Amino acid sequence: DAGVTQSPTHLIKTRGQHVTLRCSPISGHKSVSWYQQVLGQGPQFIFQYYEKEERGRGNFPDRFSARQFPNYSSELNVNALLLGDSALYLCASSRDGLKQETQYFGPGTRLLVL
Amino acid sequence: AQSVTQPDIHITVSEGASLELRCNYSYGATPYLFWYVQSPGQGLQLLLKYFSGDTLVQGIKGFEAEFKRSQSSFNLRKPSVHWSDAAEYFCAVVPSGAGSYQLTFGKGTKLSVIP
Numbered sequence: 001d002a003g004v005t006q007s008p009t010h011l012i013k014t015r016g017q018h019v020t021l022r023c024s025p026i027s028g029h030k031s032v033s034w035y036q037q038v039l040g041q042g043p044q045f046i047f048q049y050y051e052k053e054e055r056g057r058g059n060f061p062d063r064f065s066a067r068q069f070p071n072y073s074s075e076l077n078v079n080a081l082l083l084g085d086s087a088l089y090l091c092a093s094s095r096d097g098l099k100q101e102t103q104y105f106g107p108g109t110r111l112l113v114l
Numbered sequence: 115a116q117s118v119t120q121p122d123i124h125i126t127v128s129e130g131a132s133l134e135l136r137c138n139y140s141y142g143a144t145p146y147l148f149w150y151v152q153s154p155g156q157g158l159q160l161l162l163k164y165f166s167g168d169t170l171v172q173g174i175k176g177f178e179a180e181f182k183r184s185q186s187s188f189n190l191r192k193p194s195v196h197w198s199d200a201a202e203y204f205c206a207v208v209p210s211g212a213g214s215y216q217l218t219f220g221k222g223t224k225l226s227v228i229p
Contacts, residue, residue: 041222045216102163105157
């Protein structure tokens with residue numbers, strides 16, 4: 001089976017623009033989580049979705065939003081981009097979104113905001 | 115405040131030497147504990163995890179970790195490091211019980227291996 005896939009792999013935007021990042025979970029996985037990893041730091045939790053419902057949200061501004069589709073894929077949207085949004089955005093999936101479950105990470109989307 | 119600390123930013127070891135990466139957490143109750151590895155340009159891969167039971171946990175690639183409740187620690191070890199182990203290692207926790215599903219990561223420890 002394919003692992004978690006993310007698109008695009010790289011993206012360059014300018015301040016004030018909007019961006020949409022996409023994630024396809026492992027087949028059979030119903031939960032998707034999004035993380036932001038700034039250079040030199042550990043990943044920071046942004047959102048978790050399970051069965052199309054938001055289950056958790058990290059300490060990020062309302063410019064960040066996400067949704068999960070009936071096929072369990074997900075989109076992360078960021079509005080009014082700031083320079084500080086430049087980061088690697090990671091998507092992770094798990095079967096049922098339980099805390100004990102292994103989360104499988106995709107390779108990430110590297111976003112550069114100029 | 116809940117937190118995860120990895121005190122060592124960068125560690126260099128010789129190939130074949132033993133390795134210990136430190137992780138300390140600050141949570142009200144024992145959380146669920148994880149170690150992930152990230153190779154350059156790659157996503158994160160789970161090495162091992164601890165929920166309860168035996169405090170010595172075996173993982174993939176020859177890694178193990180020991181949970182010590184009294185020290186709020188979950189240190190990662192490997193008896194003999196291989197050059198391919200060079201990567202960044204992250205300790206992560208999620209609160210046990212009801213409530214937040216937020217997985218919180220430490221800042222990571224970068225491992226360099228000298229041939």
